[in-house]
Amino acid sequence: MGSVYDLDRLIRILRENLNLQLQGYRYHAGRVSWGEINGIADLPLSVEDYVEPGLYRLKEGYRFRHSSVSPKVFLLPSEQVFLYESEDYARVKAPDTSEMRQTALFGIKPCDRRAIEVLDNIIGSKNPVYASRRKSIAAIIVEECLEPNNNCFCGAVGSGPSIEGGFDVAYARLDEKRVFFKYGSELGRDILVKLDLKPAGEREVNEYREKIESTRELTSRAFSRVMREVQENLLSKARDKDLWLKVSEDCVGCGNCNFVCPTCFCLEFEYSINEQNMGVKTAQWTGCLLYTYGQVAGGHFRPELYTRYRHFVLHKFVFYPKQIGLIGCVGCGRCITWCPMGIDLRGSVNSVAQGGVNAGK
């Protein structure tokens, strides 16, 4: 057991004893973005997100859950430089990553951790930028949420609210001051030994467990059927055009959902020539909701928006499990929060899974 001030000591141990740079949700000037954490003042400790479909507000509080960014912005940045090649291919050079420091992810959520597992499996070592950034991660510090926001549904996809593996230290805020710590690795145990906290009493352990379970309960209600049935129904309804037209009727194809999604990884390659007369191969984020997704020089494989919205939904719930054995949705709700039309993925999934407008067809 500890307090928020022990988080400051934890930061210091990671920075000074382990010589790591810390990356995580950084509070600055009234908003929470992604960046380097140098001390407790950088943490979003005194703010809380209020969300509804299509709405995000940061207010005073102590239960910060999400911002529009996620560990994806560190591991798979929106713009990536792969390679420089001369016109005769005699000279070739990759971006210098020698300044890439050993890193601890600090304060990411259990759903974020699952998203990294998804990215590891779908991209792994295939993308050199992802691979080098992923290799730089030496420690993972997770903050568990003891109260969800309105759009959270980690319980329904099994990515939270508690974390059982793949982390070094996890902490949860029982209230504004008290923080419950646990370790998930040898390194994590060593860190907690250094932190020298007093052991949690039975009352505090029970309090933690009760809050985790109530959060699990609240975040498990998203779908009206069990996941296996949801997945079967989604696939069997894939060719029901009327149903998908109805489900996607409010979508404007802006791609916000893709960009805030912690597991959306699609990239568009770009080519240019720089001042040193080197051809540069770069990539930047694209997304399946954007018009060009599926467009080729000679035609278009997904010209209609409903097919692209359908791909977003089917990929997360049906195709990811076939590709990597994991559901690609981690239940963070960002796509719901940052949809300008307030389209609720949970509602879309339920409409389709229940047979929607063409039930029984």
Add this chain to the structure above:
Amino acid sequence: MQVSDSLRILRSRKAIVVRVVDEAPAVKTFTLRIEGEHDIKPGQFNMIYYWGIGEAPISLANLPVRSGGSTIIEHTVRSTGIVTNTIIEKARTGSILGVRGPYGKGWPLDKHENMNIVIVAGGIGLAPLRPVIKYIEKNRGKYRDIYILYGARTPTDMLYKYELDNYFKIPGVKVMLSSDVRVEGWSHYVGFVTDLVKNIEVKPEETVSYVCGPEVMMRVAVRRLLEKGFRKENIYLSLERRMRCGIGLCGTCQFGHYFVCKDGPVFPYSEVEDYLWIEGV
């Protein structure tokens, strides 16, 4: 670490254009010489890079040939977008192109020894099947009856016109040609190439079919072949999608749960039957 990764994964090799053949309106075949080995199989593709402009996925169009310390490969390119337009307009003998690959799964020719093979190609779809024909010609004893069904919108749009006659002369190979539209002097079939499937005479259970062409044509070919009694797992299709990386990292070639670039581009119909008939999946 990343240095070697980037180089290993995304570096293009220098290829020198040694010959350019005009095939059809806006279609050319480029013969490329690459230093060292380039072990590419029929049905696989390379990302062809016009330096500074962009890359396009292009199928292998002839068997690779080792020559001295180099490998000679051919790619047939149709001008459709910025990259292919630039290649068609600017690349000539002596030009340098970048080659990254080989990528994808090709035609499983090894698996199909002692079988009959029915090739169905539409338009530029003959390009990825040409190395199959060349391979069969070289290894004629390994395969039984061969059919080559090839059609284009007009005879002018056909590829490799200078060697189509040779296909007729390969022992045990029956060639059927079609033109979608009636053209003066055309002595072959007028109509869609898929109509010709009804004329083949093989035992379907001992026969595989390799199909490549526009997706709408491939769907019709699948229907005709199934009607003929072909097994789903014996019909192979070479699919096209938006391919940028070639190795499944960029995600834009997804077709259902497949990455066409690494799981394909050649698929047995039995693997894609759930998706092929769904618009935009």
